[in-house]
Amino acid sequence: MTKxxxxxxxxxxxxxxxxxxxxxxxxKIREHIQSKGGPLSYPTTxxxxxxxxxxxxxxxxxxxxxx
Amino acid sequence: MTEVxxxxxxxRAEADAKTYGYHLVPDPELLQAFLEGLKTNEERYGYPSCxxxxxxxxxxxxxxxxxxxxxxxxxxxxxxxxYCRLYVNKDVYExxxxxxxxxxxxxxxKQSRVYTATAELKETTAAAEEKPAAxxxxxxxETLKTKPKLWYCxxxxxxxxxxxxxxxxxxxKAKREMFAEIKTRIDFIG
Numbered sequence: 001m002t003k004x005x006x007x008x009x010x011x012x013x014x015x016x017x018x019x020x021x022x023x024x025x026x027x028k029i030r031e032h033i034q035s036k037g038g039p040l041s042y043p044t045t046x047x048x049x050x051x052x053x054x055x056x057x058x059x060x061x062x063x064x065x066x067x
Numbered sequence: 068m069t070e071v072x073x074x075x076x077x078x079r080a081e082a083d084a085k086t087y088g089y090h091l092v093p094d095p096e097l098l099q100a101f102l103e104g105l106k107t108n109e110e111r112y113g114y115p116s117c118x119x120x121x122x123x124x125x126x127x128x129x130x131x132x133x134x135x136x137x138x139x140x141x142x143x144x145x146x147x148x149x150y151c152r153l154y155v156n157k158d159v160y161e162x163x164x165x166x167x168x169x170x171x172x173x174x175x176x177k178q179s180r181v182y183t184a185t186a187e188l189k190e191t192t193a194a195a196e197e198k199p200a201a202x203x204x205x206x207x208x209e210t211l212k213t214k215p216k217l218w219y220c221x222x223x224x225x226x227x228x229x230x231x232x233x234x235x236x237x238x239x240k241a242k243r244e245m246f247a248e249i250k251t252r253i254d255f256i257g
Contacts, residue, residue, distance in 0.1 A: 001100045018121055030182045039171050040178045042121060
């Protein structure tokens, strides 16, 4: 749903399906999310490398993306 | 393996919601996304693990997050919805209460295990081969950590074995307060 929402709003994004990742990548992702102080929960969206949004939260995504 | 369909997943969720006095999230888009997630996980792992959490694919590590997860009842009781927000209470369903944001109740140590599951399992298997008895004991201790108890409904006598009493009695719909712990003592004679 997050992907669809970003697509619908013509936001450029990169994504990773964590559940389909290799162990090594999972570890890296875990470290990355935890370094930003987020819980290990999905979907996690990182806007401009500083705003971290946990879950599909339309309101928060809109606010962070200024749309 | 039987083919998993969205309809099957939906019916199971509806039946479970009804039994426990909950409702499914009223937003049809959200509901569809959750049901699809559950279907995907069931096809992938063989059990419908939580669509909002990362599963390890190892049953013993994912047991607590198989939907309906162990955390659903306390979360619906406290926040009005489960962690995913697939299951909600009456007020949220009727729009009297906003769809809440539910913090993760699953202990971090259990979450973290997912990321190292394969490596850990290998170790466990190796250890088990060397010292089967010690490994078995370790496992028992681990199981005991969760400490499920026997609870009975003071209204209808329904008995359940789990960490916390249910939010609502599935038989007579009595509230959680009607549940009391059964203290057992097992004596072995002869």
